[in-house]
Amino acid sequence: MDYTNQIREIAARLFSENKIDVFVGYRMTGFDENQVPVLIRDPKEVPRLVFNDKSVFNLTNYLKHEHTRGKRVGLVVKGCDSRSLQLLLTESQVKRDRLYVVGIACEGVVDDAGQKYQNCQECVFPDAVVFDEMLGTPKGNGQYQVNADIRELASKDLVERRAYFEEVFENCIRCNACRHSCPMCYCAKCCIDQESSTLYNGANTTSAAFHALMTWSLHLAGRCVDCRNCEKACPSHLPLHLLHKWNEQVIYENFQEHLAGVHEGDRGAFYKYSLQDPDDFIM
Amino acid sequence: MARVGVFVCFCGANIADFVDVPAVVEEAKRIREVKFAIHYKYMCSDPGQQQIRDAIVQHRLTSIVVAACSPRMHEKTFRKALSDAGMNPYLLEVANIREHSSWVHQKDKKAATEKAADLVRMAVAKSIANEQLHEISVPVTKRALVIGGGIAGIQAALDIADARIPVVLVEKSPSIGGKMAQLDETFPTLDCSQCILTPKMVDVASHPYIELIPYSEVIELDGFVGNYKAKIRKKASYVNFKTCTGCGACWQKCPVKVPNEYNMGLDKRKAIYTPFPQAVPNKPVIDATHCTMLLKGKCGICSKVCEKGSIDYTMKDEIIEREIGAVVVATGYDLWDPKPYEEYGVGRFKDIITSLEFERMVSANGPTNGVPVRPSDGKVPKNVVFIKCIGSRDEAKGIEYCSKICCMYTTKHTILLHHKVPGSHSYVFYMDIRAAGKGYEEFVKKAQVDTAATYLRGRVSKIYKKGDKLMVRGEDAQIGQVVEVEADMVVLATAVIPNKDNPDLARLLGVSYDKYGYMSEAHPKLRPVETAKAGIFLAGCTQAPKDIPDTVSQASACAAKVCGLFSGDTMKKDPMISTVNNEYCSGCQNCVKVCPYGAIVTEEVPMGHGSKEMRTVAKINEGVCQGCGSCVAICRSMAITLAGFTDPQIINEIVSI
Numbered sequence: 001m002d003y004t005n006q007i008r009e010i011a012a013r014l015f016s017e018n019k020i021d022v023f024v025g026y027r028m029t030g031f032d033e034n035q036v037p038v039l040i041r042d043p044k045e046v047p048r049l050v051f052n053d054k055s056v057f058n059l060t061n062y063l064k065h066e067h068t069r070g071k072r073v074g075l076v077v078k079g080c081d082s083r084s085l086q087l088l089l090t091e092s093q094v095k096r097d098r099l100y101v102v103g104i105a106c107e108g109v110v111d112d113a114g115q116k117y118q119n120c121q122e123c124v125f126p127d128a129v130v131f132d133e134m135l136g137t138p139k140g141n142g143q144y145q146v147n148a149d150i151r152e153l154a155s156k157d158l159v160e161r162r163a164y165f166e167e168v169f170e171n172c173i174r175c176n177a178c179r180h181s182c183p184m185c186y187c188a189k190c191c192i193d194q195e196s197s198t199l200y201n202g203a204n205t206t207s208a209a210f211h212a213l214m215t216w217s218l219h220l221a222g223r224c225v226d227c228r229n230c231e232k233a234c235p236s237h238l239p240l241h242l243l244h245k246w247n248e249q250v251i252y253e254n255f256q257e258h259l260a261g262v263h264e265g266d267r268g269a270f271y272k273y274s275l276q277d278p279d280d281f282i283m
Numbered sequence: 284m285a286r287v288g289v290f291v292c293f294c295g296a297n298i299a300d301f302v303d304v305p306a307v308v309e310e311a312k313r314i315r316e317v318k319f320a321i322h323y324k325y326m327c328s329d330p331g332q333q334q335i336r337d338a339i340v341q342h343r344l345t346s347i348v349v350a351a352c353s354p355r356m357h358e359k360t361f362r363k364a365l366s367d368a369g370m371n372p373y374l375l376e377v378a379n380i381r382e383h384s385s386w387v388h389q390k391d392k393k394a395a396t397e398k399a400a401d402l403v404r405m406a407v408a409k410s411i412a413n414e415q416l417h418e419i420s421v422p423v424t425k426r427a428l429v430i431g432g433g434i435a436g437i438q439a440a441l442d443i444a445d446a447r448i449p450v451v452l453v454e455k456s457p458s459i460g461g462k463m464a465q466l467d468e469t470f471p472t473l474d475c476s477q478c479i480l481t482p483k484m485v486d487v488a489s490h491p492y493i494e495l496i497p498y499s500e501v502i503e504l505d506g507f508v509g510n511y512k513a514k515i516r517k518k519a520s521y522v523n524f525k526t527c528t529g530c531g532a533c534w535q536k537c538p539v540k541v542p543n544e545y546n547m548g549l550d551k552r553k554a555i556y557t558p559f560p561q562a563v564p565n566k567p568v569i570d571a572t573h574c575t576m577l578l579k580g581k582c583g584i585c586s587k588v589c590e591k592g593s594i595d596y597t598m599k600d601e602i603i604e605r606e607i608g609a610v611v612v613a614t615g616y617d618l619w620d621p622k623p624y625e626e627y628g629v630g631r632f633k634d635i636i637t638s639l640e641f642e643r644m645v646s647a648n649g650p651t652n653g654v655p656v657r658p659s660d661g662k663v664p665k666n667v668v669f670i671k672c673i674g675s676r677d678e679a680k681g682i683e684y685c686s687k688i689c690c691m692y693t694t695k696h697t698i699l700l701h702h703k704v705p706g707s708h709s710y711v712f713y714m715d716i717r718a719a720g721k722g723y724e725e726f727v728k729k730a731q732v733d734t735a736a737t738y739l740r741g742r743v744s745k746i747y748k749k750g751d752k753l754m755v756r757g758e759d760a761q762i763g764q765v766v767e768v769e770a771d772m773v774v775l776a777t778a779v780i781p782n783k784d785n786p787d788l789a790r791l792l793g794v795s796y797d798k799y800g801y802m803s804e805a806h807p808k809l810r811p812v813e814t815a816k817a818g819i820f821l822a823g824c825t826q827a828p829k830d831i832p833d834t835v836s837q838a839s840a841c842a843a844k845v846c847g848l849f850s851g852d853t854m855k856k857d858p859m860i861s862t863v864n865n866e867y868c869s870g871c872q873n874c875v876k877v878c879p880y881g882a883i884v885t886e887e888v889p890m891g892h893g894s895k896e897m898r899t900v901a902k903i904n905e906g907v908c909q910g911c912g913s914c915v916a917i918c919r920s921m922a923i924t925l926a927g928f929t930d931p932q933i934i935n936e937i938v939s940i
Binding site: 069070091092093186187188189190191194219267270271272 | 866867868869870871872873876877890896899917919920921922
C-alpha cells in the first residue's frame, strides 16, 4: 500500500485549484522509517507528503488544530479515520463543505517490527466511509468479532478486573496525551480539568487516574472507532484500548450492533432511544 | 458558615409509628451546620409552619430542611412559609421520610430510623449548597386547542369559548358530532340524541370564539404550558368550503358508492359525501381513496354539477400552525371488534350485529328508517337476543375492565325494540347489571317491567344456525341449567376501547397512557382531568369509558381548568431550569437531541473575545425548559447546570452518607 504519488498529485491539484488552505497528511520523521502528521500550507511543500503502510496516525485529530479550524482542509483518511470524521460531522465539529477528503481503501498499517497492528487485523471497515476521492480498491466490510483481549478480560470476575485495572493505571502519569491524541476529545474544556470538578482532582494518584480514565472511556463509549491514537501516544504504554473495546462490545451486543461512525447522523447508543433497547441491566 | 434548621414531622402516626422521630432530630443536631432542630406532630399545619418562620428569624438560619412527606405534597406549602419569613423559598430542602422511609419499612423501625436520619443528612448537605433562585414568569397565549369534536370536545370548546377565550377545535372527520351523533335515544331519559346534540354543534360553528377546523389532525405539539405551538394538517377535502353552499348536487350525482361509516356500513354513501344530514360544517368532502377522478382521472361529474365551482381536484393537504396555551384531548372511543368470539359465529352469521349497528337501525335517520331488520333477509326480527360484556370483563378474549355503558344502552335497546317492533321479545344475557348513576337503576327496573324482557344471568357458550333462526345456547346461572333461545337476531354489546390513535397522539403530546391506550390522568382521584404534562387536559373516553353525563361533566371540568390557567397574563414557573456555560460548550448538540421538550436551540458566538470567527453553542429557552436534567447528564463537557440540582449539591448529598 503506497499512495504517496497519488496523494502528492491530489494535494498539488487542490492547491492549484485553490480549493484548500491546508492539507493534512503524513511525512517522514527524517531520522527513522516512521512517519508523523504534517500540515502543509505552502504548495511548495507538497513533495514532503508520503503515504504507505507506516501512516498510522488518525489525522482527523488535526481538525481541531488552530491551523485547520475554520479553514478549507484537505485530509487523508483511512477506514477507521473516516469513521471519526463521520462522527465529527455528526457532532457538528467540522463542516463538510470545508473539507476535501481523500479516502483510502486501507490494507492495514504496520508497527516498527513490520507486523500489522492488532486493530488492523480485526478491522471491520477498511474502506473510508466518507470521501471525495477514493484511493485503492474497496474490499468491503468485515465481520465484527469480539477481541481476544476482551474475551480474556470477560473471563475475569468484577473484583479481578478492578484489581487488574488498578494495577495497570498505577503507571498513568496523567499527562493527558491520550486525550489530546483522540479525535473525539474536542471539548472546549475537558470535564476533568474544570475547576468545579472536585471528583477528578489533579492529584497523581491511582484512584484519580482510575476515575479520570473511566470517565474518559465512558465519554467515548459508542464513539470510539478503535484507531488507537491514544495507545500510540501513551508514554506509559497503558492498554487503553481495553477500556474502549470493552464498551464497544457491550454496546454492539446490546444496542442493535451499533458501531461508531458508520452511519451518517448516528450519534450512538447514549443519544438515541429505541423501544428495542434492553433494560434488564437497569436496576 | 451555613446555619441549617431541621424540622422533622410526625405526620400524625404516619411517620412516628415506624420512625423514631426524636432520634432523627438528635442525629440531625450532631451535624455541624445544623443550628436548630425540632420535631412536631404536623409540620404542615399552621402552628408547624409558624415554628419554621420563628426559627428562621430567631436563629438566623440560612437554609431549611423539612423532613416530612413527599415534596410533591407540601414543598409549595413550606416554600411559602420560607418566603413569609423573608427567606428565599428555594433554600428549602424536603427530606421525604414518609414515602421513602416510614411507609416502605414498616417492619423494621430501627432501619427505618437510620434511613430517615440518612435522608436528613443528605438534605442538610444539599441545602448548604442551595442558591437563592427566583421564579420565572412567562407570558401565556390565551387560546385553547381542543382535539376531537365529539360531545366532550364540543362541550369543552363551548364552555371555554363562553369565557371569551378563543378555541381551536380540531376534528379528524368531516363533521363534528362524534359517536353521539350516531345514537338514537339516550339513557336514562330517552331523549333524542340528535335533538340535544345538533344545537350544540351549530353553536360551535357559529360561536365567535371558536375556530372549527374539521377534517384535520394535530401532527405536532411543541412548547410548554401557556406557550404551545401546534401543527395541524388539514386533509385535502377537494372542496372549497368558502364557496360551497352545501346544496348537495355533487353527492346526489356522484356514481361511486362506498360503505357508509356513519351507518356502520349498513348502507352506502357516495365518494363525495357529507357524513350525515345534520353535519357541521354541512359541506361535502371527497374520499380520495374511492373517487375515480382522483384515482384514475376519469369522471369529474361533481365538478360539472357544482354551480359554484367549488370542486378542486388539485387540492393538497395543508399544514397550519396555531399558537395555543392549553390542550383539551377529547378523542373519544372505538368499539371492540368481536371477531375473537368465533363460537358465536361472528362474521359467519349475518344476523349477529353489534350494538352500534342496532343503534343505527333503530335510529330515525338510519339506513332502515328506524326499523330494525335482519341483515340476511331484511325481515323484521321478533325475538332478539342481547349479549352483554362482549370483550369487556373478559381477560381471555378481550379486556379486563368494565365498559361501563353497555348495561345501560342494552336496557335502552330493549325499550327501543319494544317500541319499534310490536310483539317483539328481548332476551338479555348478562353477567351483572351495573346501573350506578342518577336514575339508572330506576330506568333498568322500569324497562324490565315495561318490555317484559327475559333476563338470563349467564354467558352464552355457542350460537348456531337452525333454518333461518339463530340458536343461542347459554347458561342461566340462576336456575343452574343450560338454556337455548331461538333468536331472529343477536346483538352484541361490544366493549368500549380507546380510540386507536390514542397511543400515537399521547406520544405526540408527551402524555402517558395505560396498557389499553387510555391517556393517564395526573391523579386518579384528585386530578382526574389533568395529565402529568402541565396544560394538557383529558375529557371523555380519552381517559376511560364514560357515559354522556360523565363525559360532559369532565369536559366542563377541563374548561374550568383552562379558564383557571388563563386567568392571568403571565404564568409563574419554577426556576429549576438548565443553563449553558458557553465557555465550556463544545457545540456537539447532543443536548438538542435528548431534550424531550425541544427547549434547546443553538446560537453562534464568537470563537474568543473579539474574534470574528464564530462557533456554535447550545442555548436553552428558559420558558420551555422543564428542568428534567437530561441535557446535564448527556453533556460530556459539563457545560450545563441545572439550578437547584447543581454538581456541588449532588456531590454534597453523595458525600454526606
